[in-house]
Amino acid sequence: MSFGRRGLPPTGDTATPGASPDGPEDLAAIFARLITAQGPITIQHYMGEANARYYASRDPLGVTGDFITAPEISQVFGEMIGLWLADLWIRAGRPQPVHYVELGPGRGTLARDALRAMARFGLAPTVHLVESSIALKAVQLEAVPQARWHHDLSTVPNDGPLLVVANEFLDALPIRQMVRTDAGWRERLVDWDGTGFIPVAGDRPMDAAVPEDRRDAAVGTIVESCPGAAAVVFELAGRLVAQRGAALLIDYGYDTPQDGSTLQAVRAHARADPFAAPGTADLTALVDFATLRHVAESRDCRWLGTTAQGAWLNALGAPTRARALADAAPDQAEAILSGYTRLVDPGQMGTLFKVMGLASPLWPDAEGFGSAA
Numbered sequence: 020m021s022f023g024r025r026g027l028p029p030t031g032d033t034a035t036p037g038a039s040p041d042g043p044e045d046l047a048a049i050f051a052r053l054i055t056a057q058g059p060i061t062i063q064h065y066m067g068e069a070n071a072r073y074y075a076s077r078d079p080l081g082v083t084g085d086f087i088t089a090p091e092i093s094q095v096f097g098e099m100i101g102l103w104l105a106d107l108w109i110r111a112g113r114p115q116p117v118h119y120v121e122l123g124p125g126r127g128t129l130a131r132d133a134l135r136a137m138a139r140f141g142l143a144p145t146v147h148l149v150e151s152s153i154a155l156k157a158v159q160l161e162a163v164p165q166a167r168w169h170h171d172l173s174t175v176p177n178d179g180p181l182l183v184v185a186n187e188f189l190d191a192l193p194i195r196q197m198v199r200t201d202a203g204w205r206e207r208l209v210d211w212d213g214t215g216f217i218p219v220a221g222d223r224p225m226d227a228a229v230p231e232d233r234r235d236a237a238v239g240t241i242v243e244s245c246p247g248a249a250a251v252v253f254e255l256a257g258r259l260v261a262q263r264g265a266a267l268l269i270d271y272g273y274d275t276p277q278d279g280s281t282l283q284a285v286r287a288h289a290r291a292d293p294f295a296a297p298g299t300a301d302l303t304a305l306v307d308f309a310t311l312r313h314v315a316e317s318r319d320c321r322w323l324g325t326t327a328q329g330a331w332l333n334a335l336g337a338p339t340r341a342r343a344l345a346d347a348a349p350d351q352a353e354a355i356l357s358g359y360t361r362l363v364d365p366g367q368m369g370t371l372f373k374v375m376g377l378a379s380p381l382w383p384d385a386e387g388f389g390s391a392a
């Protein structure tokens with residue numbers, strides 16, 4: 020591969036087949052070449068490629084990585100998810116076979132904690148992990164050696180109920196953005212100006228891609244959508260209806276539609292510029308839970324509710340579990356309790372993160388969603 024073209028950034032050595040993943044400049048060089056040759060690319064294209072490169076090349080989680088997630092902060096998180104699923108499964112009549120499915124399982128910590136909690140209730144599902152990153156699969160194999168891996172839901176078994184979990188998965192899927200200009204709605208694209216990437220409005224009219232009730236928004240308004248998240252939930256909801264089961268989708272997001280760009284990059288636990296050094300920082304966008312609820316319901320799947328992570332954990336009795344863990348390990352009590360507080364505190368992850376529950380219409384009511392369930 021050669022990117023030695025005029026006006027393009029310096030490149031790393033990508034000529035050796037099987038060489039370790041490219042240096043930071045390489046995806047930037049590929050994008051710059053593509054844009055120079057063909058014009059601006061969509062944000063969806065940019066984000067999809069950047070995250071594929073980012074996750075394929077590293078384990079981004081933990082103190083030494085770029086960001087930390089709830090299951091890495093406290094084991095109570097995975098345990099409560101396991102308990103919630105076991106409770107539903109028991110009240111559904113303990114159907115067998117039953118399959119645990121996790122989307123984007125990271126280091127496998129949530130799966131390990133959830134499966135341990137389920138086992139206490141006699142629930143020992145087969146384990147299916149949907150993961151695209153080779154680097155993370157290796158880490159997951161250590162945590163959950165009995166798992167089978169999948170590229171998407173299509174190869175997950177269809178002979179029994181699914182117990183599905185996705186934590187901070189949907190936020191990593193690429194978004195599209197439409198921006199209202201003087202001339203109407205346009206897709207927001209990524210251009211290369213010779214030194215850096217910049218968001219620009221495309222030429223083609225895109226009014227039809229904007230929900231009708233938002234088309235009159237002021238010039239400058241940005242409306243996001245995430246076709247990948249909608250496609251996953253569409254497939255998942257269809258599966259839950261066809262073969263029964265339930266799902267918990269947990270992410271930072273909103274449950275009433277909102278405008279504006281939520282695209283962000285995180286590197287080394289700090290906000291970074293999403294348009295700088297693509298492939299070297301985690302790109303995410305807030306999850307639009309209102310739309311995902313409609314997608315699920317359009318398939319006759321049952322929406323159990325969308326609630327704040329803190330409220331959901333507290334309703335399930337998680338504080339008692341955190342206290343018991345702290346009492347059992349007095350020397351770590353402070354760390355255990357402060358980790359738990361981080362998950363539920365409204366100023367930390369408690370309110371921004373939401374839990375959405377979905378289930379087969381034939382499955383019983385669920386805990387944790389208040390009056391919505």
Ligand code: SAH
Pocket residue numbers: 070074080088089090091122123124125126129149150151152155170185186187188191192
């Ligand atoms: N759920 C984990 C990790 C969250 S990070 C936790 O809570 O700690 C996002 C995860 O989704 C990673 O495992 C990443 O490799 C995976 N992922 C991102 N995009 C994906 C895609 N398109 N298909 C499959 N997995 C993907």
